[in-house]
Amino acid sequence: MFGFSPLSTVIWLPMLAAVAVLLTGSDKNAALARWIALAGSVAGFLVALPLWTGFDRFMAGMQFVELAPWVETLNINYYLGIDGISLLLILLNCFTTVLVVIAGWQVIQVRVSQYMAAFLLLSGMMNGVFSALDAALFYVFFEATLIPMFVIIGIWGGSNRVYAAIKFFLYTLAGSLLTLVAIIYLYNASGGSFSLLDWYALPIPFAAQALVFVAFFAAFAVKVPMWPVHTWLPDAHVEAPTGGSVVLAAIMLKLGAYGFIRLSLPIVPDASQYLAPVVIGLSLAAVVYIGLVALVQTDMKKLIAYSSISHMGFVTLGIFIFDAHGLQGAVIQMVSHGFVSGALFLCVGVLYDRMHSRSISDYGGVANRMPVFAAFFMLFAMANAGLPGTSGFVGEFLVIIGAMNVNFWYALAAATTLIFGAAYTLWMYKRVVFGAVANDRVAALKDIGKREILVLGLVAIAVLLIGVYPLPLTEVLNVSVGSLLEHVAVSKL
């Protein structure tokens, strides 16, 4: 496509929109800020569509490549390109941004322009992470996402928001600083290149591979987050505003998993294979133990946060069993989790906006007052539990098949999620939605309006569509996943 660079557009259009939103200034122009933000996010989604239609599903390697020198002294390039895995995550990101803007339409009343701008910035930066093929560029985008998220949690969050924001920032920064050192090491080892594709071909001795793997792991494991470095997530989720939680769960957690796929596996394959049992162990701990932790939560958002960690355990499991089904499942699980957990946070947000409580015990019998909402909530709860016919099932099923190919016990442990996941999600759903009307405040609830139906409806369609007909996704992934696994199977010692 002459003169049109789709990846740059996907990255910079939302950021430009963010600047436009910021220029509206104070809350006097809040309505204008909202409309510009909506236009920006919708445009951001529309410009991502050519990526989907123009993507060659049978070509291995990077597509839509853009390459321009950036910092010549250090040989850093503005180097973009995507494969099937990045494509899905970019689309998910653009879609989620639209949802978040609509979801914050009425709820956010103070500093509206800053709120909307922060999400648009975040959206552009995360597209940057998913399409960067230069390690320095990747790192810049990866770290830059912290700033808007820090501000989002800190300004519009709940009562303990400052603690959560700082914990979120420092935890994630701690991991990524080690990654920075590893990146600089690889730059020197490769004779002065930051290109990921060069690093894929670079032979590295095993001891160095192990150290680089550990450094990468520090950043990505915190981001995913894996047990036992997950403790920032429940705090951040609980305190973040609804939109923040949605973006955090739907996209930001994926940055970590994406880092494993894009950096760890292909750059240090031998160390990845050697240390895989450790990662698998941690993943299963997340699936089983965090599943149990989720069961005893009294706060809805916390429960969903723990369920996120547990589901992300599936993703890391799928990545590190080195099996085509497992890896495909992991990516589909990422997309599905993006929709489902995002939707669940939106549902909690709907309740919170009305009742200003996230505590399960304050609710009961919501279905009597909000039947439409209850139906949507039901669908997403079922998807979270992995019910066949929803997107949640596809990813988990593929990962379990992959695990079964590798080791029966892995599969068995992973499969417990079908029980725990159903238990904590449906039990919460039962306590909140069913039964008699618990108190006067519940009795006064009004059902969701058109705007909320639109948001939840859009996600519901996506969840069902992927659940019933996942073929388009697997088509996109097949070649990318295959070539990645082929690459990883070859030793680089």
Added chain:
Amino acid sequence: MEFSITDLMPAAADIFLLCAVSVILIIDLFVSDQRKIVTYGLTQAALLITAIIAARSIGTEPVSAFSGMFVGDALGYFLKTGVCLTVMVGLAYSRAYLAPRGMYRGEYFVLAMLAVLGMMVMISANHFLVLYLGVELLGLSLYSMVALARDSARSTEGAMKYFVLGALASGMLLYGMSMIYGATGSLGIPEIADAVQQGNANSTILKFGLVFVVAGIGFKFGAAPFHMWVPDVYHGAPTAVTLLIGTAPKLAAFAFAMRLLVEALGAEQLVVEWRQMLVLLSVASLVIGNVAAIAQTNLKRMLAYSTISHMGFLLLGVLSGTLEGYGAAMFYVCVYVLMGLGAFGMILLMSRDGFEAEELDDLKGLNQRNPWYAFVMLLIMFSMAGVPPTIGFWAKLYVLQAVVSIGYVWLAVVAAAFSLIGAFYYLRVVKLMYFDEPQRDERIEPGFDCRVLMSANGLAVLALGMMPGLLLAVCVSAIHLSVRLP
């Protein structure tokens, strides 16, 4: 010792400034107190012309003048331009601050220009005595500027401390220089380098001298364990003076370190020696700077400790002993000056008549009082913390790269770990500005020039962060043009 008229050309900027200082000093006598804007305007014009003269020579081959006492090279011209521009911006920020505090006087501007002259002499010195002359001219001007708020006990105390410790450091420096003179029989920088290179020098005495010289450099940078003066002086000095102390002299100190360590004592066998010392200095600065900054409630003290940690980072680049590392250190110091200008400038902007906005709590709720300045300060803080996409990230990246390239991966890990601790107190500033409710509600209305400069300063931190290539290339080529590795 023959004087030739061509000797004047490399020193044109310095000579012009000296004449300008003398003229302005006299003109100021005839300017009434209400019309000090004249002195201010003349000062800015003099500095601007000096900067232009210096900038025109960037990119030329090194030439020495005055019988080899003075050197004009790209490194020097670039840093001189930087010093002049920094002080110009600094003076513009401080104008509104000085007037109500009785410091908007001719002396202030003349002393500031003399300090600039001292820095320029330091930067261009090719001889130990000239170097020392520059150090003292800079030092004496700054001591008296700190004491300029005569009635303030805190300023006087700060000035005394600065003076006593500064004199001590000068003493150590002189002692070290005398030892090096004893070992090599020369005070000229190229001659010393030759003597060391040929192995004619007594290496024990040389190393002793080196230790003292490194101590002197450590003091000039304010690197631990020679950092004791930094928090007290930063805190005690009027903020406008703190700004001057905290920014431009670091550029001169960088040149100082380059002349002494690299050009005079840059031989292989000595690099190994001073590298070890600088590793200690650097790690100590990172530890003390970052950890102590957490405990501060005063913004100026916090920035003082933050400076110490930045100097630790800068030394990482110097200690690598490669051209790349020197380029990285130079880039770092330029970036630091840009950030320091913004941070101290912000304190000046928020200060009012009789009110110093120097406590951390004074920043509370800045986002609600003035979102734009809050955003500028946010950029500066994240830049100091080294978070992309700001320029501070690239400074850290390049320095760490220099350290890793000589095989000191552990040192890079240490530096990274401490910059994490550093991130905490920068974040606290952002937290105060964005998450807390304002305690004061008067409007922040700086003059037009300050508004433009501060906006440009903040945007530069971001824009250079997105496009760091040019500044980086300039620093690297200045080093390549000027420094000859033995």
